[in-house]
Amino acid sequence: MEAASKSWLRAFAALLALAAGVVHLGQVGVHLEEGWPIGGFFAVVGVMQLAASILLLRPRPRSWFWLGIAGSAIVIAIWAVSRTLGLPFVENGEVEPLGVADAFASLAEAWTILVLGLYLAEPLAASRRWLYGLASGSILGLAGVWLAAARSGAFNEDPARLAAFQPSLIDWLVAAAAAALAGGLLLAAAAPLKAASIRGLAKGLFVASGVVAAGLIWLTLPPTIGQNLDCQYAPVSTVLPGGHQLEPEPVPMDAGESRILPVLELRVCDDEQEVGLDGIQPLTVMGDGATLDGFWLLRGGTDLDDTGLATLPSEAIAVPPGDRITADEPRLLVARLLGTGQGDFILGSVRLHYHAGVANDVAFGTSVAVCSGRCEEE
Numbered sequence: 001m002e003a004a005s006k007s008w009l010r011a012f013a014a015l016l017a018l019a020a021g022v023v024h025l026g027q028v029g030v031h032l033e034e035g036w037p038i039g040g041f042f043a044v045v046g047v048m049q050l051a052a053s054i055l056l057l058r059p060r061p062r063s064w065f066w067l068g069i070a071g072s073a074i075v076i077a078i079w080a081v082s083r084t085l086g087l088p089f090v091e092n093g094e095v096e097p098l099g100v101a102d103a104f105a106s107l108a109e110a111w112t113i114l115v116l117g118l119y120l121a122e123p124l125a126a127s128r129r130w131l132y133g134l135a136s137g138s139i140l141g142l143a144g145v146w147l148a149a150a151r152s153g154a155f156n157e158d159p160a161r162l163a164a165f166q167p168s169l170i171d172w173l174v175a176a177a178a179a180a181l182a183g184g185l186l187l188a189a190a191a192p193l194k195a196a197s198i199r200g201l202a203k204g205l206f207v208a209s210g211v212v213a214a215g216l217i218w219l220t221l222p223p224t225i226g227q228n229l230d231c232q233y234a235p236v237s238t239v240l241p242g243g244h245q246l247e248p249e250p251v252p253m254d255a256g257e258s259r260i261l262p263v264l265e266l267r268v269c270d271d272e273q274e275v276g277l278d279g280i281q282p283l284t285v286m287g288d289g290a291t292l293d294g295f296w297l298l299r300g301g302t303d304l305d306d307t308g309l310a311t312l313p314s315e316a317i318a319v320p321p322g323d324r325i326t327a328d329e330p331r332l333l334v335a336r337l338l339g340t341g342q343g344d345f346i347l348g349s350v351r352l353h354y355h356a357g358v359a360n361d362v363a364f365g366t367s368v369a370v371c372s373g374r375c376e377e378e
Helices: 004-026 028-034 036-055 062-084 100-121 125-152 169-188 196-220
Strands: 236-239 251-253 258-268 274-286 290-299 317-319 323-326 331-339 342-356 358-373
Touching: 004 028, 004 036, 004 062, 004 100, 004 169, 004 196, 028 036, 036 062, 062 100, 100 125, 100 169, 100 196, 125 169, 169 196, 236 342, 251 258, 258 274, 258 290, 258 323, 258 342, 258 358, 274 290, 274 317, 274 331, 274 358, 331 358
Parallel strands: 251 358
Antiparallel strands: 236 258, 258 331, 274 323, 274 342, 290 317, 290 331, 342 358
């Protein structure tokens, strides 16, 4: 019969594999823009991790756990190469930015390796507490690496991070997940848990780990706060200019200079529907390098790259009052920024106020970045 401590380890490993799998599946849509092999990789990894989470619900041969460790290590290695050297078959081999979704999936996989390693170690009574303590400390240490990376600005300011209204919320949740997981392992080291209060505490830590993991998953899923390609959240399809580009190069601006920069491409979903855009509210604004001087609508297809325009075209329509948008007349939402010479500025998310029969509003992530005067060195 399997020891009670091993049951706890399988439960935590299943939870971590589930979290990593859901994050990978949530990224399939945006990575399909890079080609079906990339999107397919995310789909395969996500499905395999979901399958692993189900298999971990029951005792399995030791070889299965070694496969879980090896698979997690391979995925982490591929991720690490893509963020340091670049993969030759992804976006011309360019190094990809470090985002919260990919980092959280890799963190969950690293924690999974530690938990499965404990399961396989089968420590003797004399070394059980020491090994579990070492694993718990390693889990907290990896969370500390995350927090240090966040503080140093290593993460790209992608829509998933900025549109959470509190950019540090994800960091707090990572710390909470590490504390709950480490605490759960320390209690598992004392199994069997005879006291009802201790058993209740262990169950509470497991539930807390699941709740925090769910929060992290929700904050890293692009459909909830990024694009609206499938028209799930509003009758207007919103697309980030440039597609899957989460960290554009900051546009250089002099103090007092004005630039017109793209925010979102808008298209009505229903061919027979007409949507009126009434107003735009900036939600996530970071930095003092520029001031926001309003929003305008341009005709769809307007020739406007990431560096924007110096002046507004004559046909630009201010928002408000806004204008009507139809399926066959897409619009480009732009913002005018004025450089202050005070460094960086990022507009990470906006709220669209619209009416389609009745008034409504919805928030979406964007990625507008400028650098004026004193700029952070890359």
